[in-house]
Amino acid sequence: MVIIKTTSNSHKAMKDITNTLLNKRYAACVNIIPRMRSKYILDGRIIEAREVMLLIKTSQDLETKVYQTIKELHNYDTPEISTIETKNVDKDYLNWINQSLKVDKKEK
Numbered sequence: 001m002v003i004i005k006t007t008s009n010s011h012k013a014m015k016d017i018t019n020t021l022l023n024k025r026y027a028a029c030v031n032i033i034p035r036m037r038s039k040y041i042l043d044g045r046i047i048e049a050r051e052v053m054l055l056i057k058t059s060q061d062l063e064t065k066v067y068q069t070i071k072e073l074h075n076y077d078t079p080e081i082s083t084i085e086t087k088n089v090d091k092d093y094l095n096w097i098n099q100s101l102k103v104d105k106k107e108k
Contacts, residue, residue: 001057001058001059001060001086001089001094001097002057002058002059002060002063002083002084002085002086003055003056003057003058003083003084003086004054004055004056004058004063004066004067004070004081004082004083004084005053005054005055005056005080005081005082005083005084006053006054006056006070006074006079006080006081006082007036007038007051007052007053007054007079007080008051008052008074008075008076008079009049009050009051009052009075010052010075011034011052013073013074013075014032014052014054015032016073017054017069017070017073017074018030018032018054020069020073021056021058021066021069024065024069025100025101025102026058026062026065026066026069026101027056027057027058027062027066027101028057028058028096028097028098028100028101029056029057029097029100030054030055030056030057031054031055031057032052032053032054033052033053033054033055034052035050035052036050036051036052036053037049037050037051038050038051057097058097058101059097059098059101062101063083067081
C-alpha cells in the first residue's frame, strides 16, 4: 500500500479527482482534508492560500494511474503529487485495500 498526496485550492477539482479514482478503482479510500492553510513561493512571491489535501490509499501497481488521473483533472499547471511509502500496515486493513481495488470481471 502507498499513500499519494496532492493539494489544490479548488474543492471541485479535488472532488472530481476523488470520484474518478474511486469509480475506476484506482484508490480504495481517499481522505479529503479541507480548509488547510498553505504558504508557498510562486513567481518570486510568498503566497498564502486555503487548500484542500487528498490522501489517496492505493496499491503500488496503481501509482502511475493515480498520478495520470491527478494530472488530467487537476486545476494547477504543476500540481504537487507525492507518494508516501508505508512501512507497516495492519494486515486486515491491507486486505480491505486490496479487495477494494479489485474490479469484478463482469464490470469490465
